[in-house]
Amino acid sequence: MSTTTSAPAGRKPSSRSFKERVDTMPRAVKIVLWVVFAVFLFLLPLLNIPFITTEGSDFGGVLFTVATYVLVALGLNIVVGYAGLLDLGYVGFYAVGAYTVGVLTSEHAHLSWVLVVPIAIVVAMVSGVILGAPTLRVRGDYLAIVTLGFGEIVRLTLVNSQWLGGAQGISDIPKPPGVELFKVPSLDWSAGVPVVDLSTTSTFLKFGINDFVPYYWLALGIIGLVLLFDILVKSSRVGRAWEATREDEDAAELMGVPTFRFKLLAFALGAAIGGLSGALFATKAGFISPDSFQLLLSILFLAAVVVGGAGNRWGVIVGAIVVGYFPERFRDFADFRVLVFGLALMLLAIFRPQGLLPPRRTVRAKRADDRQAVLEEGEASA
């Protein structure tokens, strides 16, 4: 899939040594590795790998959730990581995407899913422009509160508009049309060693209500496309303009960058991806209500981006996995899971202040600072 094709174009994840190792491999080996990796990702929900597979909740569902987080994080990364705009209301776009699907497939019309998803993307994008056009002139942290307000306005409007289903939400959102090509069996580890379990299968691609794996596959494919898009756009004039705007808005403007237009573009693209993610969420959930779009979710999205390393697409993917997956994994902690998650966020912040996979610029700049810190600490303790 696209993940594989996109790989050589972009920067590789992880540390320098890993990057070096990958870089020195022959091209053929690289491609094979990427293909293997992609296949592994696709089979992940069926491999039932012990420890990784969540016990408490359906692993396919968890993976789908993680995938929507990844998608959202990629979108939000454009806004926060590239363009440097702090957005605390991103869930608003997610909601717009989800509700566009809900309204057009169930509540007020019965359009086909294939048609509705692009509409959802466009509607979300337009809402991004509508929000951005007046507010992007507001700077810095003021933007944070304005966007936070936007997210809440969206949610409260949903709660209070019967036309949009009100607090009760929209149910019976239809499934996407499937193609039902073949069945993929799963692995069963209950004997200690993996055994192919032919009785528990997922059908490629049959979108049912109780098998979430095909939705995960769908999301994974879309992530691949978005990732490719991200790589292509970021490594162009557009990406540079975003970075320059983030670094010094006035200087960028004086170097010929129409900063407002580029910020708006970042907002619109971010919104579109958020909307797409929301559309997927609505598709899989089949039921959406304003409760699914709480402010808290915006905050988790932001946490995913920042914890992963705002500005590095691979970093934010890792961040999204952490934020989407760990709370499920922590279900063992039952009541304490939010507490543990909160602690994890704090620890991550303290021990990985630049994010899990910081962007290249931070890595470089940090390397010098770190060595300095080490030397200084050595001195202090001496």
Next chain:
Amino acid sequence: MLLEVKGLCVNYGRIEAIRDISFTVEEGEIVTLIGANGAGKTTTMKTVSGLRPVRAGSVVFNGQDITHLPSHERPVLGISQSPEGRGCFVGMTVMENLDMGTYARPDRKSKAVKDDLERVFELFPRLKERSNQAAGSMSGGEQQMLAMGRALMAKPKLLLLDEPSMGLAPKLIQQIFDIVTEINSQGTTVLLVEQNAAQALKRSHRAYILETGEIVREGTGKDLADDPAVKAAYLGGDV
């Protein structure tokens, strides 16, 4: 001896910005550090005022070892710095900036402060004129004046001036040096860093020359100014 720096080493990461430098400043002196770009002058100043941690060596001020004293406790002892690149509080007015200079003064509520303010305004009439303008909107040179005025408001024993003439008009450069000489004659010890080496040497009692983090020469201001090697390297085409 007011300030004694011994065997000082300071790093930026693995870069040794200064290596084993030692120098002294006697009470009542003007001492100048000169050196090329990146020689370590600013680093030395920052270390004396506590902004950079010391890797090895010691800094003794007025008989007290201050090597590891936090920077914010040094103004209380009487060390005040006008930093390179000015470091004005851009969002505060000129007046508030000058006020900040007295932050650590024990007698900050007394009349003496008012007198000092008058004095600063006398030296830099522009500051008085603009006392309610935000520092950030002042011109480069005006900010330089403000930074110096603010340092003076602290009424220090030891005044650290890092390139006070940077960005100033030629006429004002003259004035700045006059001011330095004058406050020195009134009892303030000055440690000066300057690119404008000719002027600086002329005005100072003693000077040290830094090269890539090490002191390569020292002597009286006059001796160094007359030295042909120094002339060639540092005074070159200076105005």
Next chain:
Amino acid sequence: MPEPTQPTTGDEVTEINPDADIAPVDIGVPDVAEGEKLLEVDEVTLRFGGVVALNEVSFHINKGEILGLIGPNGAGKTTCFNVMTGVYQPTSGAVRYLGKPLGKRKKFQITKLGIARTFQNIRLFANMTALENVLVGVDAHHSTGVVSAMFRLPKHRREEAQGFARAMELLTFMGLDGKANELARNLPYGDQRRLEIARALATSPQLLCLDEPAAGFNPAEKVKLMELIRTIRDQGYTVLLIEHDMKLVMGVTDRIVVLEFGRKIAEGSPAEIRDNPAVIAAYLGVDEEDAS
């Protein structure tokens, strides 16, 4: 053991390559003949509340010259740049460029018309590489958007290739080609100043405005900078220079405009200015020459 990120020994001086071809590329603005008026500041007044930063200032810049703008601190020199580049709108008066008033054009639009500048306090994109900094400048005249980037359309490929070539040429010219992939903030001070000039040149300006490019330089470096400015002019740029170092100003400019308290107090050749009593009184100071 990780390698040191930055070669920052004080004695390493970056040499420029005057041979590199950095001539401005055609940016689609009408050409002005050598010696004709390029930009005209006409009776410009700018007030900030009670402060009159510029008071009916008029002067012009001819194509191909190096014009010096000097004056005491707070005279309004930087403000003049700000008016010319769209940071401030004049309270009254106008700036005419290529015969037309700049009007209410935005900053980036003025840059696209061919006026570029550097800053008194360095303002690079600190967390981008030297190359990327310059590329942002080059991009000023590019038009690739999301769609052409996404499909890697020929326009995108062409612009990227040309942009890269020009950026490298500029870095080579400044002697920074070896540091193309260093983050701007990790460059030594002098290199940062040079990078700022490279970035401004990247926008292919008709008029290049330099705000105290020599601040903090030692005499040796100032001499090199003088060379650099001359070479830039020779490659086809017009330069407006703010500088307090008289040696540099006198040595490199063709003409000088002097401001004081927001007013123009003198204009003329370096020699004339040097002997102008008003300028001496306001700016140079009397015992200036016997200093060294």
Next chain:
Amino acid sequence: MQNLIDNFFSYTITGLTIGAVYALIALGYTLVYGVLRLINFAHSEVFMYGTFAALWVVMILGGHPGAGVGQVIFWVAMMFVAAMAMSGLIAVLLERVAYRPLRKRNAPPLIALISAIGASFVLAEIMGLRSRIVGWVGLDDTLRDYVRNSRNNAGLPTIIQPQPIFTIGGYHVTNVDIFVIVGAIVIMVILDQFVKRSRLGRGIRAVAMDPEAAALMGVNRDRVIQVTFLVGGVMAGAAAVFYMLKIGITRYDAGFILGVKAFTAAVLGGIGNLRGALLGGFVLGLAENYGSAVVGSQWKDVVAFVLLVLILLFRPTGLLGESLGKARA
């Protein structure tokens, strides 16, 4: 609309009381933002702990309705002591645990926001799980009344019986209304004076603008920051008492919505500006109430946020502009 006109004073007074609570909490956001340029996301939990401290102290003292004036005054005084101490303590602790380590590592501001969010979760959850936590040390029986249903509401007995003091436009202004509004304003005036007198305001601004230069002036950054958190916490504690007297019920997640509102109020007034926080709090409280009257309570928060957006569009740095006590400190 007619409803608003008919009951204008009622909406106004109740709007001012909740506005006073917003304002006091907003101070904490504004102060911290003033030094660290950081949204102290966990400040809402600092407040929430204050509400519980206020509640518990009344429970310990056996507070009940219908007591004599002397007793009521004593209870309320103890509520202030307990809530301010608790909130102040939590705020200082928060700074030590969630922010200082980051500062020492030169972390970018965004990551501090994440640490704050984490801390906010942790603090709220500890309160929400208090029955379990005291269970570990075997105190769940002893503390039963304090930890029961730890995820549900906890109500305060009505210790001050609201009494109409005077009537304005048909609304009976009660002793509680007056106490809350006047009390909040008095506390703010005290704070204003404290910030002015103690050089704290100047120190805060200096640290915010240029930490290095501030150190050169003799400003102890860590101390300034700590005092800032402490003061913000104490204000949140005061807010908690007023809140409990007015609303009477709290919960482990009670801080969240209030925090968002208070932060909005801070921005509305001009974040970093003490008087702005006061103004922002009152404006927000009133706007919400008027809005509820006109378009229905369900649109209350929408009204608040739309107002915020409108104000920022016309005054991009809030009603009174940024910077802490600019004209005074």
Next chain:
Amino acid sequence: GDTTTPAASGGAAACGNYKIGMFGALTGPNANLGIYIQNGVNLALDDYNKKHADCKVTLENYDSQGDPTQAPALAKKAIDDKKVVGIVGPAFSGESKAADPAFNEAGLVTITPSATNPKLADNGWKTFFRALGNDATQGPAAAKYIKDTLKSTKTFVIDDASEYGKGLADIVRQDLGSQVVGNDTIQQKQTDFSASVTKVTSSGADALFFGGYSPEAAPMIKQLRDAGWKGTFVVADGVKDQSFIDNAKEAAEGTIITCPCVPPDVAPAFQAAYKAKYNEDPNTYSGEGYDSATILLDGIAAGKDRASMVDFVKAYDKKGVTKQLKFDAKGESADIKVFAYKVENGKIVSVGEIK
């Protein structure tokens, strides 16, 4: 007790190790309501397991915290556990709406002892059963009580915009007709009700009906009383929870609560058994929980598995502790009663059926 099933007592070999699920809020602000039900369910299990010691049925809890957004994932979890043959719940209307489509598709039977929104039965879900009356009867009963017993002429109605609260309040509004002097909607988790308070007091209402749950009801009545409002506060089953009184304290006194749940003394034997086990009287929907579980357990005893359970429940017709347990074609209970309760001296006491 009822007849033991000859078919399924076939010893350990035939033992299905079946489970039944309890789906509802067991933690969170509305946990009490879930726990009251769970207690009833546990009692039913005890009874069953005593009789079938060789093949016990266990209870699997699905704690939704009453949050509809968590419901679909939990439903999926229950569905994936093949041992689960039936669900008691989902307890709340909102989560039912979110989770029931999945149960329906999977053919896993659900008997709710408490979700009262009428529309739930209109979705054509084959697996949906409701062991109590819905709000289409509770609403009119509440309206009737307000009109006839309270003799209110000016009534204010507030809802919390939830599936349950809004649905119920709308029915009450319709039934009260022109005597409704004002309406308002609040948000769940809201704590400051000053605007609503002004609306209620200024409307001159002598009664207020609130459709919603106790976390909002408690501060609402508290603030109303603080503002000097003297009318009668009328609420429904969503507030029939001890925590309402614990938190509203004195302000709760006199509150009227309607509920399609039977008072404990209607089924003395059950009351005694419950009291023996939990040391308190059965509470809101404990009896309904017991009955719902009993139906499923009877099915297990009759040898039914997940697939055949639906038809078993559909055909069920027996007397339970709360009522005759029998469902109509839509899964609604055939035997419906609504009772009124009142808060007196810090206790919720029954004041009889509303007829």
